[in-house]
Amino acid sequence: MxxxxxxLPAGVHAWYVSEFEALKQLLRDPRVSKDxxxxxxxxxxxxxxxxxxxxxxxxxNMLCSYxxxxxxxxxxxxxxxxxxxxxxxxxxxxRITTELLDAMERKIELAEVTTSAPHLELRSSFAHPLPMNVxxxxxxxxxxxxxxxxxxxxxxxDTTLTAEQAAQTxxxxxxxxxxxxxAKRAEPGEDLTSVLVSARDEEGDRxxxxxLLDTLLLMIGAGHETTVNLIGNAVHALxxxxxxxxxxxxxxxxxxxVIEETLRWAPSIANLPLRFAVEQIELPDxxxxxxxxxxxxxxxxxxxxxxxxxxxxAEFDVRRPGGEHLAFGHGVHFCLGAPLARxxxxxxxxxxxxxxxxxxxxxxxxxxxxxxxxIAFGYAKLPVRLLG
Numbered sequence: 001m002x003x004x005x006x007x008l009p010a011g012v013h014a015w016y017v018s019e020f021e022a023l024k025q026l027l028r029d030p031r032v033s034k035d036x037x038x039x040x041x042x043x044x045x046x047x048x049x050x051x052x053x054x055x056x057x058x059x060x061n062m063l064c065s066y067x068x069x070x071x072x073x074x075x076x077x078x079x080x081x082x083x084x085x086x087x088x089x090x091x092x093x094x095r096i097t098t099e100l101l102d103a104m105e106r107k108i109e110l111a112e113v114t115t116s117a118p119h120l121e122l123r124s125s126f127a128h129p130l131p132m133n134v135x136x137x138x139x140x141x142x143x144x145x146x147x148x149x150x151x152x153x154x155x156x157x158d159t160t161l162t163a164e165q166a167a168q169t170x171x172x173x174x175x176x177x178x179x180x181x182x183a184k185r186a187e188p189g190e191d192l193t194s195v196l197v198s199a200r201d202e203e204g205d206r207x208x209x210x211x212l213l214d215t216l217l218l219m220i221g222a223g224h225e226t227t228v229n230l231i232g233n234a235v236h237a238l239x240x241x242x243x244x245x246x247x248x249x250x251x252x253x254x255x256x257x258v259i260e261e262t263l264r265w266a267p268s269i270a271n272l273p274l275r276f277a278v279e280q281i282e283l284p285d286x287x288x289x290x291x292x293x294x295x296x297x298x299x300x301x302x303x304x305x306x307x308x309x310x311x312x313x314a315e316f317d318v319r320r321p322g323g324e325h326l327a328f329g330h331g332v333h334f335c336l337g338a339p340l341a342r343x344x345x346x347x348x349x350x351x352x353x354x355x356x357x358x359x360x361x362x363x364x365x366x367x368x369x370x371x372x373x374x375i376a377f378g379y380a381k382l383p384v385r386l387l388g
Contacts, residue, residue, distance in 0.1 A: 001291065002017060002018065002019040002022040002283055002284065002285045002287060003015045003016065003017045003018075003283055003285075003287045004016045004018070004021065004267045006296070008159075008273070008296065008374065009047075009051070009052060010048055010051035010052060010053065010161070012042075012048055012051070012053065012273075012274075012294065013294065014273070014274055014293075014294035014295060014296040015289055015293060015294070015295045015296065015325030016296055016298050016301075017295065017296070017297075017298055017301075017302070018298055018302060018305065019302065019305055019307060019308075020300040020302045020303070020305040020307065020308035020326070021305075021307070021310075022038075022283055022284065022302075023297065023298060023302040023326060024302070024326060024330050025299070026275070026281075026295060026324070027275075027329060027330040027331045027333070027338050028330055028331030028332070029281065029331075030278075031277065031278045031279050031281055032065055032275045032276070032277060032278065032281070032295065033066040033067075033262060033275065033276045033277075033278050034063060034064055034065060034070070034274075034275055034276075035064055035065050035066040035069070035276070036057045036064065036274070036276060037064075038066060039066065039265065039276040039277070039292065040057075040274070040276045040294060041279055041292045042292075042294070043057060043151045046134065047090040049340065050163040050166070050167065051161075051163060051166060052145050052158070052159045052160075052161045052164075052166050052272055053273065053274075053310060053381055054166045054167065054169075054170055055155070055156045055166060055169055055170055055173065056156070057273070057274065058275055059214040059217070059218070059331045060208065060210045060211045060214050061073060061214040061215045061218040062074045062077075062215070062218065062220075062333075063333070064214075066278075067083045068330060071331075071377075072206065073207075073211060073215060074205060074332075074336070076196065076199055076206065076215070077192070077196070077215065077219060077336065078336060080138070080192050080195075080337060080338065081336045081337055081340060083240050083339060086140065086339045086343055088341050089134070089138070089340065089343070090343060090347070092134065092137060093130075093134055093343060093347045093348075094347055094351075096129075096130055096133050096134060096189075097130060097347050097348050097351050098319070100125065100129060100130055100163045100352070101126070101351060101352065101355045104120060104125050104356075104386065105355070105386075107120055107125070107219040108386050108387065118382065119166050119362035119383050119384055119386070120383070120386065121329055121381050121382060121383055121384075122232065122382040122383070122384045123228070123232050123378075123379065123380070123381055123382045124233060124381075126231070126348070126352065127228050127229075127231040127232040127348075127382070128150070128224075128228045129237070130227070130231065130344060130348055131224035131225075131226075131227035131228055131231075131336060131341070132146065132149070132150060132224045132228070133345055134223075134224070134340075134344060135147075135219070135220055135223035136149065136220070137191075137194055138182065138191065138223070139180075139191055139192050139193045139216065139219065139220055139223075140189050140190075140191025140192070140193045140194060141193075141256075142183070145176065145179070145180065146349065147173065147351070148172075149176065149220060152169065152172060152176060153220075153221050153224065153225055154168065154371075155169045156173075156221060157225065157369075157371060157373045157375055157376040158372050158373055159372070159373050159374040159375060160372045160373075161362060169195060173217060177217055178213060178218045179211040180193060180216060181193065181197055181212060181213060181216065181296070182202075184249050185197055185201070192219070192257070193216060195237060196212055196215060196216065196252070197212065199212075199214045219337075222335065222337060223337050223340070225268065225269075225376065226268040226269060226327075226335070226337070226341050227268070227330075227340075227341045227345060228268070229266075229268035229269075229376060229377060230259070230262060230263065230268050230341060230345050230377065231344075231348050231349065232378050232379055233262050233266040233268065233377070233379075234258055234259065234262040234345065234349055234383060235349070235352070235359075235382065235384070236266075236361075236365070236368070236379060237258075237261075237262055237265065237316050238258065238353075239264060239359065239360060239361050239365075239384075240361070240365050241316050244258075244316060244317070244318050246355075247318055247319065248318065249272050253318040253319050254352050255345075255349055256346065257318040257319065258349065259317050259345050259346060259349070260323045260325070261316060261320055261323075261346075262316075262328055263303075263315060263325050263327035263328070264303045264304075264309075264323075264325035264327065265303070265304070265315075265316045266300075266316075266377055267299045267300055267303055267326075267327035267350045267377055268327065268355045268376065268377060268378060269299060269327070269375060269376060269377065270298075270299060270300035270374075270375065270376065270377035271296050271297065271298050271374055271375055272299065272329075272375065273293065273294075273296060273297075273375065274292070274294045274296060274299060275295040275296075276292065276293070276294055276295065276356065277290060277291050277292060277295065278291065279291050296322065297326075297329070299326050299327060299329075300377055302326055303325050303326060303327065308324075309322075326338075328341075339369075356387070358386070358387055358388030359384055359385070359386055359388075360381070360384065360385050360386075360388055361382075361384055361385075362383035362384055362385045363383050368382065369380070369381070
């Protein structure tokens, strides 16, 4: 069976597609929409608006749009993520990486005074602040606003939120991004927020105020969350598979191999809500997805499909041939920030392991807890010893 109807948190029913080729087909199928306002009857009836889905679906940006609206909104931000612009950001990424590694080294030097086996938490010290600082610099988010941005992004990924928490998160997000937009209206800069504000104010027919705020939310959220977990998951994979790390150190596999296999084996986004059938869709196995049905993008399952990757699909193998995966999506909604995420990981991982060649987990791997999310795939904390 390539698709199964499952129940998600808050009682949402959606099709769970576990086969790689079936999901890939749906992701590029024009009969599948990302816009609940047009194509999900339950949302149109006002259902699920008091759940965790509020922060995901009550949005007017390219993640929750379809057809011409999607093209228009994507076109506004696509120029900021071209290969040339991404390459131009490399010195900035390298600088931030070095600053964070220096700070980690200083923490350990101080800790050695009081303990014989000092360790630190890698997610909060390195994996999170690197992409967060990069995307905040790109969008001109002031230093004082960044802690609130981090708090909100963590809440968005939390699928255990109560109705009250989800509603308050939506209010807080509106306030935070309104404040950012107003700051750029008062003092425009060379950042992407200023560019979007200008598009809104000077050519209002291209971008409504809600589309502006929701686009900022999407770009800043997606612009760091995927890379946070990519870096953390890659470190976890290598430290729990030392033979794979040795292949890299011996030159038998590259850091690009590590990144692509991590994206396949432990994708930063495991399940992405939601898509909707614009019309009835018949899957190859005979399953019928009815018009208006919700579909979950089950990336983690599809990326370990034995029919695609063979009997060793569940194993982490940096020398796996092929390299195709769905971690960044597929089709018209393919992640614009994929080149930036890859570049950040390609900078961060070798720098981390070169600086701390004896890096190891500070707790047994089975004690590590996942983030409280049915969407994100990553570790809430990653305690490590930098000196072995």
